[in-house]
Amino acid sequence: MARSRSKVKPARRSAFPAHSEASLPDSPHTPPEVIQLTLLLSGGQDVTLAVEPDDPLIQQFYEVLLDWEGKRTRRLFQIPLDQGQAMLAFPCDRLIGLVTDPPLIVQTTETTSPRSVRVPTAHAAFPNPVSTDRDPLRSRYIQLENFFTPDEHRHLLEYVLAHQADFVSTTTSTGADNYRKSVVLYSFPEFAELIQQRIQSVFPDVIAKLGIPPFSLGQIESQLTGHNDGNFYKIHNDNGSPDTATRELTYVYYFHQEPKAFSGGELVIYDSQIRNNYYVKADTYHTVEPINNSIVFFLSRYMHEVLPIQCPSRDFADSRFTINGWVRRA
Numbered sequence: 172m173a174r175s176r177s178k179v180k181p182a183r184r185s186a187f188p189a190h191s192e193a194s195l196p197d198s199p200h201t202p203p204e205v206i207q208l209t210l211l212l213s214g215g216q217d218v219t220l221a222v223e224p225d226d227p228l229i230q231q232f233y234e235v236l237l238d239w240e241g242k243r244t245r246r247l248f249q250i251p252l253d254q255g256q257a258m259l260a261f262p263c264d265r266l267i268g269l270v271t272d273p274p275l276i277v278q279t280t281e282t283t284s285p286r287s288v289r290v291p292t293a294h295a296a297f298p299n300p301v302s303t304d305r306d307p308l309r310s311r312y313i314q315l316e317n318f319f320t321p322d323e324h325r326h327l328l329e330y331v332l333a334h335q336a337d338f339v340s341t342t343t344s345t346g347a348d349n350y351r352k353s354v355v356l357y358s359f360p361e362f363a364e365l366i367q368q369r370i371q372s373v374f375p376d377v378i379a380k381l382g383i384p385p386f387s388l389g390q391i392e393s394q395l396t397g398h399n400d401g402n403f404y405k406i407h408n409d410n411g412s413p414d415t416a417t418r419e420l421t422y423v424y425y426f427h428q429e430p431k432a433f434s435g436g437e438l439v440i441y442d443s444q445i446r447n448n449y450y451v452k453a454d455t456y457h458t459v460e461p462i463n464n465s466i467v468f469f470l471s472r473y474m475h476e477v478l479p480i481q482c483p484s485r486d487f488a489d490s491r492f493t494i495n496g497w498v499r500r501a
């Protein structure tokens with residue numbers, strides 16, 4: 172039976188800033204530079220490729236392998252070989268297995284909950300891993316509680332109340348109406364510096380817990396928001412434009428007065444599916460409670476939204492406050 176073998180390093184793709192979230196069993200901190208993938212094709216052929224650990228091809232191959240019922244549209248893989256000197260093309264349903272070296276393990280889960288069913292919140296206290304789920308299309312996040320000291324938290328609340336007049340209405344980059352309603356404070360130097368230092372100190376753990384390949388820490392952006400009665404932020408991602416493309420992680424630190432005087436305002440983080448080589452939103456999701464003095468981290472590419480807030484008093488002091496922003500790769 173004919174066996175073809177070719178060892179190539181396909182050009183790195185840039186269609187979307189994907190990470191393979193398949194896990195490497197023993198070395199989550201130091202992924203290998205190259206993964207040898209042997210594609211087992213029906214008919215007895217195999218082809219070996221050398222790909223980088225975050226090459227979206229890995230995910231696409233697992234997607235095809237996991238499509239037991241053949242629900243996805245039949246598609247053609249076209250993979251440049253030998254620095255683009257040749258092209259390997261085969262219909263996706265010819266892929267019947269993958270050999271990976273080093274071993275990659277993808278733990279699959281049953282289809283996650285529909286919109287009306289609540290996914291158990293995974294805000295497992297740090298430093299416990301949130302989940303061992305390694306399905307690359309399932310979103311992961313971590314939520315760390317008691318992020319600031321009680322004194323810092325109290326000073327921050329005093330600070331926002333003293334600076335109420337400096338908050339302005341939010342806009343979105345597309346300027347779309349009715350997409351987002353909240354207020355924002357762009358300059359709050361003391362607390363921006365404090366949160367940036369804290370984020371730097373937990374950064375290695377956050378990367379490890381999220382199970383994503385390490386990246387060199389670049390700029391950390393910060394803004395301070397307030398959401399009051401009827402405010403919301405519809406579904407979006409945080410790195411979909413050229414000037415935001417280097418955002419890897421989104422963080423949201425939540426704080427409010429006690430007793431809590433608003434309801435709603437949950438952060439909904441959607442799982443992903445791949446359509447035409449792009450990540451798009453799936454119907455399944457995680458719901459994250461805006462827990463006072465907690466911080467949430469997740470990949471900026473995930474689609475997410477802030478559900479409407481109910482704050483009967485409409486008092487600014489009763490708002491759902493955040494310091495949120497983005498960790499860029501250098």
Ligand SMILES: O=C(O)CCC(=O)C(=O)O
Pocket residue numbers: 396404409423437438475476477493495
């Ligand atoms: O307030 C939140 O929970 C998330 C805010 C957000 O998604 C953003 O500012 O991009």
Ligand SMILES: [Fe+2]
Pocket residue numbers: 407408409421475
């Ligand atoms: Fe966002």
